[in-house]
Amino acid sequence: MIRVLVAEDQSAVRAGLVLILRSAPDIEVVGEAEDGERAVELARELRPDLVLMDVQMPRLDGVSATRTVAGENLADVLVLTTFDLDEYVYEALYAGASGFLLKDVRRDDLVHAVRVVAAGESLLAPTVTRRLVADLVKRRRERPAGVDGPPPPSLDALTAREVETLRLVARGLSNAEIARTLFVSEHTVKTHVSNVLSKLGLRDRVQAVIRAYESGLVTPGSL
Template sequence: MIRVLLVDDQQLVRSGFALILGVEEDIAVVGEAANGRDAVALARHLRPDVVLMDVQMPVMDGIAATREIVSTDAAKVLILTTFDRDDYVFAGLAAGASGFLLKNSDPSHLVDGVRTVAEGHALLAPEVTRRVIEQLTRSSPTRRTPDDHPTGRTAPQRDPRLEALTPRELEVLALVGRGLSNREIAAELYVGEATVKTHLSNVFAKLHIRDRVQAVVVAFETGLVTRVRESGPS
């Protein structure tokens, strides 16, 4: 059973989410909070699997609450966001959120999102992924130097975080950074999805990162995505 804590300052919104999730046999709403401070307290007390978190709330906003909940491993957090507030997305990433859902998502997407995050995966909608990539592209300096190999294989020598990755794991990380799904990565590399999942698990373990969202950030911070985009994967 997936235990969910609902956090939103509007009772009507919480009731709607509770109604949608409550009909699922594998999901149980165990609590509700109207602000971030109460959410932190309830998360520590109830230890839910997933906190469905609004952003704009009184007393303490959803970003600050997410940071406190994640820092104590009280629960995974799924943030509700909208297209026109990119700042929430990036602040949520920094706070440790496991995923983002659009407030106008279909009920089925809400249910699938809760299950995805509960299973330990990151949830980043394609629209949100594109915005993250665009922002990282604008904000991250290009790290390529004249002596870089055209395939980007010099990345491990220039960034200690990538030293332990195999060439294939570097390719997988780069493709994750470009926003590709496991299925798309499998097609790009001519391997099975199970193989992609294995490579991703290795990448997460070696880089000490929690999920796909953090992998996107690392791919840009190390310059790996920029180089692959310029020369194409080998």
Template sequence: MAEFQSPIRVLIVDDQHLVRSGFTMMLSVEDDIEVVGDVANGELGVAAARELRPDVVLMDVQMPVMDGIEATRAIVEADLGRVVILTTFDRDDYLFDALRAGASGFLLKNCEPEQLVDAIRSVAGGHALLAPEVTTRVIAAMIGQRRSAAGRSANGPNSLGSPDQLSRLTERELEVLTLMARGRSNAEIAKELFLGEATVKTHVSNCLAKLHLRDRVQAVVFAYEVGLIRPAESPAHPRG
């Protein structure tokens, strides 16, 4: 997962003009971020993504014409950019649907400016990010939905995996996975395990590949499902 080369091209999709203007002003002071467009609904967002080829799309959920979930699915399926969902989190089901649609990040609209900037940089670099306020609820709900759908344990057909899969990992990779699932960044993992960041990145990539996981969000879900970490060990935002 290579670091992203600037400038990071950002498209803003939100039906509120003031929100779009506010985000544009907020991001305009960052030397490595360029807002290439802003539109008012998901349909326009898909069209703009196809035309502008942004690196990151900041996506609202509740919008007219086409909502953020449908737009996210279309953008991800066509590989038009990586999506960060911005939500007030008043509809859990929207958030979970957006995760299944392939969104790479989730933030609350009242997040601090540095959180938004960090999210854009992380997602542009190929990582996934969840706001600390929503992580536990997202994970708990996803696991609950899988268990309900399976009609039995979390090892049912809809789960990401089983504890047996941990045997695929080396001892060091298991340590990295545990810390990653607790929300540690690559830099934090490197410091805790006395490793270089490049080495940590390699271990992270190996963990995701061996366990057939798409990103760090799925790694957190997997860690919960197999009992590697417990809900009490609430992670911060999965980030890289």
């Protein structure tokens, strides 16, 4: 059973989310929070598997609440918002969110997303992924002449097979799809992914995707 805490300040929206999640036989809504501070309090008290977190909430915004929940390893966080602006995406991902969906997501896709993130995977709405990639490229192109900025992160600590695994993760492939591509077992893929995260000091696959683009390992045309 996946234990979920729903954090959303609009009561009608929160009720709708709870209703959708409770319709799934393998999901249990263990708590509801109307603001970010309450979300953190309940996460510490209830220790859910996942927090479904709205971005804009009173007292403490969802990004700050995500940073605390993820930083204290209280639960995985799936951010759900009406906004797809880049600053929200980046802030939520760097705060430690494992998934990011827009509120117009379909009922079945929301339930699927909760299952995916609770299983230790990461998930981004397609529109979010495209904006993320486009913005990374734009930042490089608009860098002022003569200003190098920080060097791209190195992947030297990774083996050749781990680099290839990271490339496939950045393309959005699941562990099963990576296993078929590399002709190895899914268990081996999980080991490679774990090694990549550990060696690069990353929290999850979302941060791995960001690192792949930042390092130049993957470019938009290679998707």
